[in-house]
Every structure is written in structure tokens, then in C-alpha cells.
Amino acid sequence: MHLPNRMLAGATLLVAATCAQAAPCSNLDPARWLLGQWVAESGDRRVLETWREVSAATFEGSGVTSARADATVVDGEDLRLVAMLDAVFYVAKVAHNPYPVAFRMTVCEASRLVFENPTHDFPRRLEYTMQPDGRLEVAVSDGAEQGFKLMFRRPDRT
Numbered sequence: 001m002h003l004p005n006r007m008l009a010g011a012t013l014l015v016a017a018t019c020a021q022a023a024p025c026s027n028l029d030p031a032r033w034l035l036g037q038w039v040a041e042s043g044d045r046r047v048l049e050t051w052r053e054v055s056a057a058t059f060e061g062s063g064v065t066s067a068r069a070d071a072t073v074v075d076g077e078d079l080r081l082v083a084m085l086d087a088v089f090y091v092a093k094v095a096h097n098p099y100p101v102a103f104r105m106t107v108c109e110a111s112r113l114v115f116e117n118p119t120h121d122f123p124r125r126l127e128y129t130m131q132p133d134g135r136l137e138v139a140v141s142d143g144a145e146q147g148f149k150l151m152f153r154r155p156d157r158t
Contacts (some may be wrong), residue, residue, distance in 0.1 A: 026086045028059055030108035034081075034128060035059065038136050038152035044068050047150060049079075049138075057083040081105075090115040090126060116143070123147065 032053075040047040046068045051061040061079030066072060078093040088105035103115035103126055111130035118124055125147075127139040134154070141147025 025088055025105045025108040027083050028053075028057065028081055028088060030110070031059065031081055031088070031105075031113055033111070033130055034113070034136075037155050039155045040138075040150040040152045041068060042150070045074065046071075047152075048155075049152060051079070051081075118143065 035051045035053060038049045038051075040049075044067060045065055047063060047065050049061065049063045051059050054060050059081040061081070063077045063079060064073060065075040067074060075095070077095075080089075080091040082089050082091060088108070090103040090105065091100050092103070093100040101117065101120055103117040103120075105113060106116050107114035107127075113128040115126040116124060122142055123140045124143040125139075125141045127137075127141075129137045129139070131137055136152040138150045138152065139147060140149070
């Protein structure tokens with residue numbers, strides 16, 4: 001084998017390995033179980049998170065926090081999952097940030113999605129985990145010990 005052929009073979013293997021590694025988190029298929037409505041209730045607050053498929057490359061979502069007593073909206077955010085450039089990004093637009101904040105999907109397992117942005121102040125990590133009983137745990141953290149968790153269920157389930 002000549003040197004150029006060896007280089008071509010090595011480059012082909014590198015590209016194949018990179019594509020094989022990137023493929024699972026490069027589209028929205030692993031996140032399909034997230035679609036629909038989810039509700040979390042804790043103390044005097046109720047959080048409703050909703051996701052819908054807009055296209056093969058975009059899921060739109062919203063998160064609305066309201067008072068349980070009278071349903072007054074306390075906070076809200078516009079959410080998107082966008083597949084682009086061989087990656088998936090979770091993009092959140094919240095009132096207290098002038099610009100949307102993007103988190104790259106770093107883990108995409110059958111029942112767990114992790115999104116990270118190590119340069120953001122808080123949060124830096126969002127972890128969505130489907131529990132065996134059908135509930136959805138969302139961990140919002142700085143990637144270390146600071147953060148909180150929400151336990152969601154489908155609205156029609158107790």
C-alpha cells in the first residue's frame with residue numbers, strides 16, 4: 001500500500017469513527033419520548049412543560065410556571081430542540097436573559113437526555129430522565145452540586 005493510500009484509509013477510518021460516534025445525538029429521534037405535555041407540582045407552584053414536533057429538525061416547547069391556588073402565571077420560557085450541524089441544541093428563551101441560551105445535547109440514551117453549556121452562569125446542565133414508572137425527572141444544575149429537580153408526570157395521570 002502506498003503512503004497516499006494509507007493516509008486515505010486512515011482518514012476514512014477517522015471519518016467513519018467520528019460519524020458513528022456523533023450519529024446518535026445528531027438528530028431528534030432519541031428525544032421523541034419527550035413530546036406531549038408534562039406537569040410538575042410542588043408546594044404552591046405548578047410547572048407545565050409542553051413539546052411538539054414542528055419538523056424532523058425542530059421540536060418547539062414551552063415551560064409555564066403558575067400559582068396552584070389561582071393559576072396566575074409566575075414565569076415562562078420558550079424552548080426548542082433543534083438539530084443542526086450534526087448536533088442537537090436545546091435553546092431556551094427566558095424573560096431575564098436578553099438572548100436565547102443554547103445547550104448542546106451531550107447524552108442521548110433511550111430514556112435520558114443531557115444538555116450542557118459550560119460557559120453559561122446557571123444552569124450549565126439540563127438532564128431529562130424518563131423514570132420506569134413513566135414520570136419525567138428534570139435535573140437543572142451547575143454541573144456540580146448546585147441545582148434543583150422537578151418530577152413531571154403526564155397531566156392525565158396521577
